[in-house]
Amino acid sequence: MDGILPLWKEKGMTSHDCVFKLRKILRTKKVGHTGTLDPNVEGVLPICIGQATKTASYITDSGKEYIAEVSIGTATETEDADGAAVQCDPSEKAISRSQLQAALASLTGHITQIPPMYSAVKVNGRRLYEYARKGLEVERPERTVVISRIDLLSDAEQFSGTEPKFTIRVACGKGTYIRTLAVQIGERLGYPAHMSKLVRTASGSFTQEDCLTLGQVQELMDEGRLQPHIRPLESALSGLPSAEAEGELLVFVQHGQVLPLHPLLASGGELVITSGGKAMAVYAPHPGKEGLMKPAKMFPLNWQKEDDCSGSD
Incomplete structure (x- = not known):
């Protein structure tokens, strides 16, 4: 299970309490929250699952x-x-x-x-x-x-x-x-x-209307109906510019190679490299080599899905 679960944190719980309970409900250790809420504060707390935990900082840094x-x-x-x-x-x-x-x-x-x-x-x-x-x-x-x-x-x-x-x-x-x-x-x-x-x-882009409570997550998980409520990790990267890669360039990205600086990074920032709408990696200007960019985040499970699709009959 990979993606972002918009959670409604209820009063009386810490953000860490939510993560602890979700690890048990989802039966995975790879769960992280996106910004601490005090115990007596309720509200939107996007939860990152699986390889989407690599995107937590983008939600934390958003509005x-x-x-x-x-x-x-x-x-x-x-x-x-x-x-x-x-x-x-x-x-x-x-x-x-x-x-x-x-x-x-x-x-x-x-x-x-x-x-x-x-x-x-x-x-x-x-x-x-x-x-x-x-x-x-x-x-x-x-x-x-x-x-x-x-x-x-x-x-x-x-x-x-x-x-x-x-x-x-x-x-x-x-x-x-x-x-x-x-x-x-x-x-x-x-x-x-x-x-x-x-x-x-x-x-970020997650609102109260998107959220589930812990009780609702447990119920949907028990019934096998939770997956449609898990947002793709790309939803955490919506604030970044993106560029589609294919062919030889896609292979370079999958191998984490340093590439020529993309025009969209001329003024700095970060760039999502996608293939078929799936995020393959996030690139940033190379800190020591002018005119080049290097991967800041990589999403190998998305490459596997890409390979599976390309190899199907």
Whole structure:
């Protein structure tokens, strides 16, 4: 079984829990997820199976979409609802829709974030949450992330009370912390804040409508009906340019040979070499030889399928 299974991760489970259970359900060890979701977050978690595990990084690096609830008035140590309160503003607040829209607009585009202490980012070889659990705070590297769009989903014209809440939809790039974004929105408004709820609604080209729960996967597997729900590994590579290969060139690709640089790689990036719509390899500019390209990923099971097809009567 090779391909990508769009999974709906339910609350109360880690991404690793999902992988562990799927290895048992699918009866294969070659299973990997495409980006950690916190236990209390539900949402789209594409799972790579078999040789599709080689494509996991392309899904991880692709855009994500979330629906988040932001609470104004309290900041927590984890920046979400799971952590202890570290700052409170019990005053009555009255935030107009226009004020909030302006704050959201100021956080759209390329912005900088400092990863929260309770995160999996590594500093000096250790995860930040390892320091946090010991009560240690270390200097964290500031980094640039991309927020493509923030839509205000709540209808109110004014958000009032001691802890007003509102819901947003965020389309963003790799490495964005939505809970940190919630804190930044609060800062723009002049109040402490945290993210009180989060759902990931899309990861790359995979959406909530595409997903199965673990229970549904188990049921379909038991009934022998799961295969149609497994997406081909090519779906993870849809964001890359592609070029069809045939004849002698295809043989060179199958042997992982260095090739002349394809025009589509003139400005860098990566290129999918296909045959009959099947990905044979992903090529990238050669790091040490100008004008040449070399394979970054190879998919030998697809070559076997190609050979089987070409040799049939």
